[in-house]
Amino acid sequence: MPTKQRIKKVKNVLSKRQPDIRVVLEEVLNTHNASAVVRTCDAAGILYVDIIYRGDDAFPVNEAISTRAEKWLHFNHYSSTRECLASLKDKGFQIIGTHLGDNTVSFTDIDYTLPTAVVFGNEADGISHEAQSSADALVSIPMFGMVQSLNLSVSVGVILYEAIKQRQKKGFYREPRLSQEETEFFTDKWLKKD
Numbered sequence: 001m002p003t004k005q006r007i008k009k010v011k012n013v014l015s016k017r018q019p020d021i022r023v024v025l026e027e028v029l030n031t032h033n034a035s036a037v038v039r040t041c042d043a044a045g046i047l048y049v050d051i052i053y054r055g056d057d058a059f060p061v062n063e064a065i066s067t068r069a070e071k072w073l074h075f076n077h078y079s080s081t082r083e084c085l086a087s088l089k090d091k092g093f094q095i096i097g098t099h100l101g102d103n104t105v106s107f108t109d110i111d112y113t114l115p116t117a118v119v120f121g122n123e124a125d126g127i128s129h130e131a132q133s134s135a136d137a138l139v140s141i142p143m144f145g146m147v148q149s150l151n152l153s154v155s156v157g158v159i160l161y162e163a164i165k166q167r168q169k170k171g172f173y174r175e176p177r178l179s180q181e182e183t184e185f186f187t188d189k190w191l192k193k194d
Contacts, residue, residue: 002191006191007187007191010187010190010191011183011187013072014176014178014183014186014187014190015175015176015178015183016045016173017045017046017047017177017178017186018045018046018047018163018167018172018177019047019048019177019178019182020093020114020115020116020177021045021046021112021115021116021117021118021160021163021167022046022048022049022050022088022093022116022117022118023037023041023046023049023050023117023118023120023156023160024049024050024051024052024084024085024088024117024118024119024120025037025049025050025051025052025053025059025120026052026081026119026120026121026122026127026128026131027052027053027054027121027122027125027128028051028053028060028120028121028122028123028152029055029060029122029123030060030122030123030152031060031061031062031065032062032065033123033151033152033153034059034060034061034062035060035061035062035063035064035065035066036065036066036151036152036153037049037120037152037153037156038061038066038069038070038073039065039066039067039069039153040153040156040157040160041069041073041156041160042069042072042073043069044157044160044161044163044164045164045173046073046160047073047074047178047186048073048074048075048076049073049074049075049076050075050076050078050084050088050117051075051076051077051078052078052079052080052081052084053077053078053079054079054080059075059077071190072190074186081128081130081131081134082130082134085117085119085131085134086134088117089134091115092115093115093116093117094110094114094115094116094117094136094137095117095119095131095134095135095136096110096116096117096118096119096135096136096137096138096139097118097119097127097131097132097134097135097137097138097139098118098119098120098121098126098127098138098139098140098141098155098159099126099127099132099138099139099140100126100140100148100149101138101140103138104138104139104140105137105138105139105140106139106140106141106142107139107140107141107158107159107162108162109137109139110137110139110162111166112162112163112166112167113166113167113170113172116163118139118156118159118160119131119135120152120155120156123152139159141155141158141159
């Protein structure tokens with residue numbers, strides 16, 4: 001039986017969740033990176049993570065790295081980029097692709113107060129050409145060193161905390177953003193996990 005303090009904490013955390021910011025992971029294969037991204041998403045108040053993965057194995061999460069943060073997220077699984085991004089667009093999300101290239105804007109130029117899905121690719125190839133062409137904008141994080149890429153979880157954290165900054169400025173964390181149905185569903189689900 002959950003304590004009053006536990007119930008209060010669950011309700012407080014859910015009241016800060018941002019259901020209209022999504023992290024989309026396209027073919028992320030490295031367990032360490034996937035696990036660190038999960039932990040970052042929970043810390044940043046993300047609730048929904050969309051996974052595009054064509055393999056037969058489950059999404060690779062190492063609980064020692066994620067610190068069991070996957071318990072507090074909801075994963076939507078897709079077998080194709082087209083299916084995932086079309087579904088998100090149908091729900092009114094702007095699609096932002098992360099990309100190292102000349103045709104990008106700075107990640108800070110995006111309005112993250114709009115419903116936004118940010119697509120991150122795998123460690124070797126980045127996002128696919130299909131994800132690039134489906135994106136409403138392609139963003140990059142400025143780099144000033146010899147190495148021109150960040151670890152996946154660091155990139156996710158940098159972009160999510162820009163979204164948090166913008167959303168805090170507009171008061172998005174003052175009132176719950178989940179529907180009553182979502183709040184009840186996740187409260188029940190999370191308390192059962194205890």
